[in-house]
Amino acid sequence: MTLDTTQKPIEITPENMLGTFKVACSNCNLRELCMPIGFKSEDMHRLDEVVEKRRKIKQGEQLYSAGDSFKSLYAIRTGFFKTCVSAADGREQVTGFQMAGEIMGLDGIVTDQHNCSAIALEDAEVCVMPFADVEELSREFPVLQRHIHKIMSREIVRENSVMMLLGNMRAEERLAAFLLNLVQRLHARGFSQSELMLRMTREEIGSYLGMKLETVSRTFSKFSDEGIIEVKQRYVKILDSEALKKIFNPQTCA
Amino acid sequence: MTLDTTQKPIEITPENMLGTFKVACSNCNLRELCMPIGFKSEDMHRLDEVVEKRRKIKQGEQLYSAGDSFKSLYAIRTGFFKTCVSAADGREQVTGFQMAGEIMGLDGIVTDQHNCSAIALEDAEVCVMPFADVEELSREFPVLQRHIHKIMSREIVRENSVMMLLGNMRAEERLAAFLLNLVQRLHARGFSQSELMLRMTREEIGSYLGMKLETVSRTFSKFSDEGIIEVKQRYVKILDSEALKKIFNPQTCA
DNA sequence: CGAGTCATTGATCTGTCTCAATATTAGTGG
DNA sequence: CCACTAATATTGAGACAGATCAATGACTCG
Numbered sequence: 001m002t003l004d005t006t007q008k009p010i011e012i013t014p015e016n017m018l019g020t021f022k023v024a025c026s027n028c029n030l031r032e033l034c035m036p037i038g039f040k041s042e043d044m045h046r047l048d049e050v051v052e053k054r055r056k057i058k059q060g061e062q063l064y065s066a067g068d069s070f071k072s073l074y075a076i077r078t079g080f081f082k083t084c085v086s087a088a089d090g091r092e093q094v095t096g097f098q099m100a101g102e103i104m105g106l107d108g109i110v111t112d113q114h115n116c117s118a119i120a121l122e123d124a125e126v127c128v129m130p131f132a133d134v135e136e137l138s139r140e141f142p143v144l145q146r147h148i149h150k151i152m153s154r155e156i157v158r159e160n161s162v163m164m165l166l167g168n169m170r171a172e173e174r175l176a177a178f179l180l181n182l183v184q185r186l187h188a189r190g191f192s193q194s195e196l197m198l199r200m201t202r203e204e205i206g207s208y209l210g211m212k213l214e215t216v217s218r219t220f221s222k223f224s225d226e227g228i229i230e231v232k233q234r235y236v237k238i239l240d241s242e243a244l245k246k247i248f249n250p251q252t253c254a
Numbered sequence: 255m256t257l258d259t260t261q262k263p264i265e266i267t268p269e270n271m272l273g274t275f276k277v278a279c280s281n282c283n284l285r286e287l288c289m290p291i292g293f294k295s296e297d298m299h300r301l302d303e304v305v306e307k308r309r310k311i312k313q314g315e316q317l318y319s320a321g322d323s324f325k326s327l328y329a330i331r332t333g334f335f336k337t338c339v340s341a342a343d344g345r346e347q348v349t350g351f352q353m354a355g356e357i358m359g360l361d362g363i364v365t366d367q368h369n370c371s372a373i374a375l376e377d378a379e380v381c382v383m384p385f386a387d388v389e390e391l392s393r394e395f396p397v398l399q400r401h402i403h404k405i406m407s408r409e410i411v412r413e414n415s416v417m418m419l420l421g422n423m424r425a426e427e428r429l430a431a432f433l434l435n436l437v438q439r440l441h442a443r444g445f446s447q448s449e450l451m452l453r454m455t456r457e458e459i460g461s462y463l464g465m466k467l468e469t470v471s472r473t474f475s476k477f478s479d480e481g482i483i484e485v486k487q488r489y490v491k492i493l494d495s496e497a498l499k500k501i502f503n504p505q506t507c508a
Numbered sequence: 509c510g511a512g513t514c515a516t517t518g519a520t521c522t523g524t525c526t527c528a529a530t531a532t533t534a535g536t537g538g
Numbered sequence: 539c540c541a542c543t544a545a546t547a548t549t550g551a552g553a554c555a556g557a558t559c560a561a562t563g564a565c566t567c568g
Contacts, residue, residue: 152403163349234547468557
């Protein structure tokens with residue numbers, strides 16, 4: 001078995017390769033991930049209205065940063081992002097990692113300014129969805145309205161789980177939960193259930209999980225010594241998924 | 255100056271005292287807190303449609319609990335709540351404290367089941383807003399639609415701040431942030447800027463802030479020794495607000 | 509008034525942080 | 539292609555913030 005280290009979406013469509021000029025949700029291979037199902041086929045083309053254009057972001061660049069005025073939501077087509085908030089004294093907190101099909105920018109709605117920064121951890125492309133258009137269209141289509149609500153609610157629930165991690169769990173539990181979550185999301189996108197290439201540094205993992213990079217590294221090594229995973233830098237192979245689940249009981253955040 | 259230890263809303267309206275049979279947002283004294291501004295006065299009565307009825311919850315009782323099917327959002331009229339998620343092994347994480355004018359139940363939208371439990375920390379009354387009605391009305395009134403989106407976005411941003419607290423801050427910073435946040439929200443409701451009665455135990459504060467009850471207690475005592483606050487059990491008086499802000503730099507979660 | 513809940517405080521322990529040295533990898537330019 | 543540099547990762551030793559265990563004190567409510 002060969003490992004797909006690039007972690008690009010499974011299917012490369014012609015549409016995908018044409019670049020930014022033609023944009024359509026209606027035949028996007030990520031649609032099930034980021035858009036509502038249940039759209040009547042005759043309404044499907046209306047969905048395309050929400051995507052104004054596409055935008056490419058190079059690794060290390062910001063899609064938006066805290067304080068920027070909020071105008072659009074972004075759906076990730078390809079690539080991988082982190083979002084983070086930062087304190088006046090420079091301390092940073094990674095609030096999440098986002099991959100293909102996920103929506104970014106919800107934090108900007110409340111104040112019309114982005115509250116956090118979104119940084120590409122690999123070259124990426126996003127669909128730009130002006131929020132005014134999203135709102136207008138979702139007044140017309142209840143199924144889209146419901147979908148937007150679910151996306152926001154899902155983010156609230158996800159953050160509840162992170163609070164549980166940060167408030168109650170030990171380092172091993174946090175890292176186990178992190179790995180299981182990542183691999184599960186990658187699997188939903190057609191990647192391996194057991195192998196992954198981390199797109200983020202130990203420091204970024206640590207920031208997300210509320211621990212120092214040395215502790216992240218040590219915990220990786222510990223799992224490796226115990227035969228639960230195989231680690232080589234950013235490459236991780238899960239050898240004993242059950243053991244990981246036992247460390248972090250997944251029913252935890254029901 | 256006398257301390258209002260009951261922390262009831264400032265104004266007691268006749269409507270308020272009549273109990274549950276007449277329900278109206280249009281003349282509710284909490285409207286600015288929980289409902290959108292900018293409603294045309296001729297449309298104002300339509301807003302009343304979203305509140306199906308009121309419900310009283312006694313101290314210690316649950317408004318909803320994790321796993322319950324989700325049907326409605328709840329706006330707090332009086333009283334004080336905590337929300338929490340719990341792990342399979344019994345560990346609990348308090349995810350928030352809610353007071354008059356705030357909306358609960360957003361966590362239930364994504365799966366049609368509540369993801370956390372809401373427990374009254376004092377006798378409370380909530381307005382029940384069936385979510386289907388909220389969605390229907392918000393398709394008709396863009397200002398209501400925008401308001402719902404802002405409420406959800408605000409919750410996402412709040413949880414981002416909590417992640418920063420839990421991931422990066424020390425015990426003193428967490429407790430300072432907690433006190434400042436609490437007193438600021440109470441002040442917005444007409445209560446003192448400097449005095450408050452805590453509605454929750456040390457253990458609940460600790461759960462929210464990711465620390466043990468003993469550490470909460472010790473940190474209170476430390477602030478007290480330093481002359482920053484006066485504490486007597488659940489009564490807290492902030493003597494030096496600037497010192498508190500210096501401990502937890504409030505620009506932190508911008 | 510008494511039982512139970514909650515809060516405070518002390519003594520000790522421990523998981524994670526901090527500081528530091530070394531190893532590995534990716535990127536750059538000659 | 540290799541040497542060089544900068545970024546990232548690993549590992550060790552010691553320090554410390556907060557956890558744990560334990561005892562006492564204060565308040566609440568029936």
